Amino acid sequence: MGGESAYREGLERLLASYRAIPADARVRLAKKTSNLFRARAATDAPGLDVSGLGEVISIDPAARTADVGGMCTYEDLVAATLPFGLAPTVVPQLKTITLGGAVTGMGIESSSFRAGLPHEAVRSMDILTGTGEIVTATPDGPHADLYFGFPNSYGTLGYSTRITVELEPVGRYVELRHVRFHTLDDLQDTMIDIVDEREYDGERVDYLDGVVFSADESYLVLGRGTDEDGPLSDYTGRDVYYRSIQHADGVTRDRLTTHDYLWRWDTDWFWCSRAFGAQNPTVRRLWPKQLLRSSFYWKLIALDRKWDIGDRLAARKGEPPGERVVQDIEVHIDDITEFLEWFLEEIPIEPIWLCPLRLREPLPPGADPDRPWPLYPLEPRETYVNVGFWSAVPKQPGQIEGRANRLIEEKVSELGGHKSLYSEAFYERAEFDELYGGIHLEKYKSRYDPEDRLLGLYDKTVRRQ
Numbered sequence: 001m002g003g004e005s006a007y008r009e010g011l012e013r014l015l016a017s018y019r020a021i022p023a024d025a026r027v028r029l030a031k032k033t034s035n036l037f038r039a040r041a042a043t044d045a046p047g048l049d050v051s052g053l054g055e056v057i058s059i060d061p062a063a064r065t066a067d068v069g070g071m072c073t074y075e076d077l078v079a080a081t082l083p084f085g086l087a088p089t090v091v092p093q094l095k096t097i098t099l100g101g102a103v104t105g106m107g108i109e110s111s112s113f114r115a116g117l118p119h120e121a122v123r124s125m126d127i128l129t130g131t132g133e134i135v136t137a138t139p140d141g142p143h144a145d146l147y148f149g150f151p152n153s154y155g156t157l158g159y160s161t162r163i164t165v166e167l168e169p170v171g172r173y174v175e176l177r178h179v180r181f182h183t184l185d186d187l188q189d190t191m192i193d194i195v196d197e198r199e200y201d202g203e204r205v206d207y208l209d210g211v212v213f214s215a216d217e218s219y220l221v222l223g224r225g226t227d228e229d230g231p232l233s234d235y236t237g238r239d240v241y242y243r244s245i246q247h248a249d250g251v252t253r254d255r256l257t258t259h260d261y262l263w264r265w266d267t268d269w270f271w272c273s274r275a276f277g278a279q280n281p282t283v284r285r286l287w288p289k290q291l292l293r294s295s296f297y298w299k300l301i302a303l304d305r306k307w308d309i310g311d312r313l314a315a316r317k318g319e320p321p322g323e324r325v326v327q328d329i330e331v332h333i334d335d336i337t338e339f340l341e342w343f344l345e346e347i348p349i350e351p352i353w354l355c356p357l358r359l360r361e362p363l364p365p366g367a368d369p370d371r372p373w374p375l376y377p378l379e380p381r382e383t384y385v386n387v388g389f390w391s392a393v394p395k396q397p398g399q400i401e402g403r404a405n406r407l408i409e410e411k412v413s414e415l416g417g418h419k420s421l422y423s424e425a426f427y428e429r430a431e432f433d434e435l436y437g438g439i440h441l442e443k444y445k446s447r448y449d450p451e452d453r454l455l456g457l458y459d460k461t462v463r464r465q
């Protein structure tokens with residue numbers, strides 16, 4: 001654990017690096033890991049030195065809170081909290097996602113149907129704004145506007161340097177039930193019931209997500225935290241977690257340590273490690289276990305982008321180059337079947353990840369009851385489903401750039417949904433501002449970044465500047 005003085009030193013380094021950036025230059029992060037999928041414009045300009053802001057500062061087991069640097073990864077935070085029988089209320093699936101990244105970039109996980117999103121667990125945040133000041137944002141303090149405006153701002157209002165976040169008690173194990181569905185309608189109905197009742201077949205549900213392999217093969221995975229001992233599975237080596245979910249009919253059970261449950265999707269980056277051959281049994285036997293993790297696949301992706309490996313291999317097989325479709329979208333739970341049926345017909349990608357979410361109740365003091373988090377408008381007391389798909393589709397000759405991605409944007413907007421902004425986006429400016437609270441962002445920008453030292457949200461996410 002880093003402690004207060006290490007944090008102070010890290011903060012000094014950050015402020016010195018801010019001062020070293022010429023006044024007419026953009027302020028950007030200089031950070032080693034990322035879980036952003038959109039390509040960013042290359043730059044030689046010096047960035048913010050956040051290297052000293054990656055530590056857990058302290059854990060308060062009695063208050064059930066953790067105080068962490070803004071660039072602390074969930075992997076490090078979970079390692080520090082589990083010995084106390086505690087975990088963050090929402091732990092995004094990829095180990096190198098940081099607290100600051102998940103709060104500003106709308107992280108999500110299988111506890112989100114009851115615990116909301118990572119930013120809802122934030123008690124207070126210190127933020128380096130565009131003006132170079134450090135301000136403390138809380139729901140009822142003088143910077144409450146920044147507290148509520150920070151989620152989905154992706155670093156356009158400032159960078160969080162320190163976050164106090166709530167923790168919750170967890171069992172030592174998670175007992176899993178995999179429930180098979182033969183129609184998407186049945187899956188939707190059951191998901192609605194579980195979100196409302198927080199149980200299935202008389203047994204409590206603490207964690208809920210799902211996987212769609214095809215219209216007639218989909219699953220909900222229900223997790224229950226427990227301290228009861230029992231046989232445990234291990235998907236960090238030979239066996240592949242998402243394959244363990246599949247079966248012909250009814251319900252199957254499994255059990256993981258809480259640690260392995262929280263990181264179940266990281267080992268194979270959901271299922272995306274397939275593209276690198278890591279699920280081929282022979283290759284897997286030779287693959288070093290410590291490199292079965294999403295941060296290593298990111299390195300492979302960087303190589304693919306640099307050398308166009310995927311497109312070259314496709315060309316050798318006489319296949320067209322691919323359009324990357326790496327997106328998470330969210331629609332209302334009542335529309336999930338309609339979206340999935342459309343998607344399976346139009347965009348030939350499977351599997352698909354499902355994760356229901358609801359804002360926490362009660363809302364924090366000072367929240368606007370109609371639009372608590374202005375830059376990503378989810379309504380209180382409504383349930384939504386995050387749908388994740390991460391692959392590529394063949395490019396049609398002469399097609400417009402991002403054809404499949406644009407079709408998805410249109411369908412999601414037609415259903416009144418949104419998409420996460422970590423990947424490519426193609427919206428026109430007016431629609432983008434409408435969807436992501438442009439008027440509110442302008443207000444926050446004029447207070448926290450009046451000189452435009454930080455990029456705007458549209459420039460960053462759509463224009464990829």
Ligand SMILES: Cc1cc2nc3c(=O)[nH]c(=O)nc-3n(C[C@H](O)[C@H](O)[C@H](O)COP(=O)(O)OP(=O)(O)OC[C@H]3O[C@@H](n4cnc5c(N)ncnc54)[C@H](O)[C@@H]3O)c2cc1C
Pocket residue numbers: 029031033034035036037070071092093094096097098099100101102104105106107108109154155156158159160161326328388390422423
């Ligand atoms: C393929 C893929 C799958 C994903 N799946 C999931 C998922 O299942 N669950 C989930 O929760 N998320 C998922 N994400 C999204 C991820 O949570 C967001 O992209 C998140 O912002 C990444 O955080 P990071 O810490 O890696 O930040 P980075 O990737 O380094 O940065 C992301 C953005 O946040 C800004 N930022 C970073 N740190 C800070 C800070 N301290 N303060 C302010 N702004 C900051 C950066 O400027 C940048 O705009 C996925 C992303 C990808 C590419």
